[in-house]
Amino acid sequence: MSFRPCAVLRKKLSSSSQSWLARQSRDPYVKQRVSSPTSYRSRSAFKLLELDKGQKHFLSNSDVRAVVDLGAAPGGWSQVVAEKLGWVTPCTPENSYADLMPDFGLSDLARIEKFGSWSSNVGRGVIVAVDLLPIAPIPGVHTLQMDFLSPRAADAIKAALTTPENPSGMADVILSDMAANFTGNKAHDVEMSLDICHSVFEFAINNLNVREVHEGVLTKRGGTLLLKHFDHPLSQEFRVKYLKPNFLSVNYIKPSASRAESAEGYWLCRGWKGVESSPPLPTDE
Numbered sequence: 003m004s005f006r007p008c009a010v011l012r013k014k015l016s017s018s019s020q021s022w023l024a025r026q027s028r029d030p031y032v033k034q035r036v037s038s039p040t041s042y043r044s045r046s047a048f049k050l051l052e053l054d055k056g057q058k059h060f061l062s063n064s065d066v067r068a069v070v071d072l073g074a075a076p077g078g079w080s081q082v083v084a085e086k087l088g089w090v091t092p093c094t095p096e097n098s099y100a101d102l103m104p105d106f107g108l109s110d111l112a113r114i115e116k117f118g119s120w121s122s123n124v125g126r127g128v129i130v131a132v133d134l135l136p137i138a139p140i141p142g143v144h145t146l147q148m149d150f151l152s153p154r155a156a157d158a159i160k161a162a163l164t165t166p167e168n169p170s171g172m173a174d175v176i177l178s179d180m181a182a183n184f185t186g187n188k189a190h191d192v193e194m195s196l197d198i199c200h201s202v203f204e205f206a207i208n209n210l211n212v213r214e215v216h217e218g219v220l221t222k223r224g225g226t227l228l229l230k231h232f233d234h235p236l237s238q239e240f241r242v243k244y245l246k247p248n249f250l251s252v253n254y255i256k257p258s259a260s261r262a263e264s265a266e267g268y269w270l271c272r273g274w275k276g277v278e279s280s281p282p283l284p285t286d287e
C-alpha cells in the first residue's frame with residue numbers, strides 16, 4: 003500500500019491534504035503498519051510496544067491478568083495487549099496472521115464472519131476495551147462502546163472486569179490513550195485533556211489493584227497506570243498533586259513513535275499505593 007497519489011489526484015488535493023499525504027509516505031511507523039504481518043489497526047500500537055519493551059515489560063509480566071484499555075478504537079493497543087496476554091499468537095514475519103488465516107486480505111470482520119475467530123489460543127485473564135466508537139472484535143478483548151465520562155461507564159467496566167478468573171473485578175493495568183477531538187482553542191483543549199486525566203485517576207482509585215507480595219518481607223505492590231496527557235503547566239500540577247503521592251514511581255515518556263510536533267506524552271505510573279490521602283478531586287461547581 004502506498005500513500006503517494008498520482009499526478010492527476012495530486013493536482014486536485016488541497017495543500018493541507020498534500021502535506022498530510024507527504025508526511026504519511028515518509029512516516030516509518032505508517033509504513034511498518036501497512037506492511038506488517040500483524041496488521042495493527044493503528045500507528046499507536048507501536049507506541050505501546052515500545053513502552054512495554056523499554057519499561058521492564060510492565061504489560062507482558064505473567065502476573066498481569068486484568069487490563070483496561072480506555073479510548074481503545076480502532077483497537078491497536080488492545081491487539082498488543084491481546085498478544086501479551088496470550089490470546090493471539092505474537093506475530094513475526096515467520097508466524098503471521100497470514101499463516102494462521104489463509105485469507106489474509108479479508109478485513110477483521112469478514113475474517114471473523116468466515117472463520118469464527120482468528121485466535122488459536124486461550125490466553126490469560128481479562129481485557130476490557132472502551133471507546134465512543136465501535137471496535138471490531140479482537141480475541142480475548144471485551145469491548146464496550148460508550149462514553150467513559152458518562153456516569154454509567156465505571157459500573158459497566160467493573161461488570162466486564164468481573165469474571166471467574168478475576169472475581170475482585172480489579173485491574174492490574176489501566177491504559178488510557180483517550181483524547182478528545184482538538185478544537186484548536188488551546189485553553190479548551192487542555193481543559194478537556196485534564197478532565198480525562200481526572201476521570202481516569204478517579205477510576206483508578208476504585209479499580210486499580212493493590213496486592214500483597216511477599217519478597218522476603220511483606221510488601222505491597224500495586225497496579226500500573228499508563229496515562230496520555232498534553233504538555234501544559236496544569237498537567238504538571240496534576241502529576242505532582244495526584245500521581246506522585248500515590249504511585250511508587252511516575253515516569254514521563256515520549257515514545258519515538260509519538261510525533262515530535264505533538265504535545266502528547268505519557269505518564270507511566272507504577273506501584274499503585276491505594277489512595278488514602280490525596281487532595282479531593284475537583285468538582286464541577
Ligand SMILES: C[S@@+](CC[C@H](N)C(=O)[O-])C[C@H]1O[C@@H](n2cnc3c(N)ncnc32)[C@H](O)[C@@H]1O
Pocket residue numbers: 043044046047072073074075076077078079080132133134135148149150151179180181182183
Ligand atoms: C488516539 S485514539 C486511541 C487509539 C488506540 N489506542 C489504538 O491504538 O487504536 C483516542 C480515542 O479516544 C477515544 N475517546 C475520546 N474521548 C472518549 C470518551 N469520553 N470515552 C471513550 N472514548 C473516548 C476516541 O474516540 C478515540 O478513538
